[in-house]
Amino acid sequence: MSSSICQGLRSPIRSLATLRRAKAISTSLVHNETILVKNNEEFVNKVMNNDKPVIVNFHAEWCEPCKILTPKLKELIEPLSNLDLAVVDVEDNADLVHTFEVKAVPAVIAIKNGLIVDKFIGLVDADMITGLIDRMSGKKKEGA
Structure with a gap:
């Protein structure tokens, strides 16, 4: 069951990420760095005290779903200038x-x-991920 969820997640995100990347490159070359949190102090300084919204991804190297989600979050968020990961x-x-x-x-x-x-x-699902990113970056869904 887990593998079918993983398969369903890959294609929609890859397509959306490709479109967003192309749009970001055509309009701006701003890329955010991903914050790799090393300790509590860094978390407070770079996440809790950040002027921009931050999506925090708790992951583990041994976690197979994390190996899918973490790169996709980076791909979708890094081109955005008003949201950090x-x-x-x-x-x-x-x-x-x-x-x-x-x-x-x-x-x-x-x-x-x-x-x-x-x-x-x-x-x-991909819609939940992109919906969260859109809400946090200030984008409104069409028709909403």
Whole structure:
């Protein structure tokens, strides 16, 4: 069952990412760096005190779904100038795992103005991922 979810996730995200990348390149060459969180102090400084919204991806190297989700999040978020991505390795940041009550990986939380405003756990469908990114980056869905 997990592999069918993974298969369903790959194609829609790849197509959307290709379109977004092409649009970002044609309009701007701004790329954000992914924040690789190493400790609590860095998390507070670069995530909680960030002027921009941040999508935080709790992941682990041994987690197969993380190996799919983490690169896709990077691909979708890095071209955006008004949204950052932070990656937290759960093996190296036990305090953050405890603070945010991460019980499974991948776990994604969206932080705006120092507050958690959205989250999801595990691999979810492409629409949920792009919807979260669009909401956090200030984009409105057509017809909404």
